[in-house]
Amino acid sequence: MATIFSKIAAGEIPCHKVAENEEFFAFLDINPVAVGHTLVIPKKEVDYLFDIDDAMLGRMMAFAKRVARAQEAVITCKRVGLAVMGLEVPHAHIHLIPIQKESDMYFGGAKLKLSAEELDKIATQIRNEFK
Numbered sequence: 830m831a832t833i834f835s836k837i838a839a840g841e842i843p844c845h846k847v848a849e850n851e852e853f854f855a856f857l858d859i860n861p862v863a864v865g866h867t868l869v870i871p872k873k874e875v876d877y878l879f880d881i882d883d884a885m886l887g888r889m890m891a892f893a894k895r896v897a898r899a900q901e902a903v904i905t906c907k908r909v910g911l912a913v914m915g916l917e918v919p920h921a922h923i924h925l926i927p928i929q930k931e932s933d934m935y936f937g938g939a940k941l942k943l944s945a946e947e948l949d950k951i952a953t954q955i956r957n958e959f960k
């Protein structure tokens with residue numbers, strides 16, 4: 830059975846898409862810890878990020894870097910932080926989080942409450958900067 834993230838990449842479940850190529854897909858996290866919090870996934874179903882072979886992992890990181898550049902262009906931040914957990918969804922993903930300070934990457938607290946319109950606007954801005 831397809832994972833929820835495969836269904837998102839296939840367009841079967843709606844998302845706020847940020848970027849895509851033949852191998853990878855990026856979209857806003859539905860429960861962001863910071864504005865612009867984005868998930869990067871491989872379209873190929875792999876549960877654990879570190880089971881991905883070296884070459885593909887390199888391409889995934891290069892794709893994530895392009896997403897981060899686009900985030901930096903539209904969201905005020907000092908850095909784009911990167912996190913990998915995968916405890917909730919068994920489809921490998923990288924969290925890319927625009928941050929001003931360390932605590933902006935705290936996953937254990939209350940998540941941001943952003944409307945669908947706000948998420949849509951952020952995704953469109955990042956998408957337009959994706960090169």
Ligand code: 5GP
Pocket residue numbers: 833844845856857858859860861868913914915916917918919
């Ligand atoms: P993790 O597996 O890394 O522990 O957490 C999964 C992440 O995916 C969470 O930050 C959660 O908010 C996000 N997430 C879970 N389901 C969905 C979904 O259906 N759509 C989107 N956009 N994000 C999701």
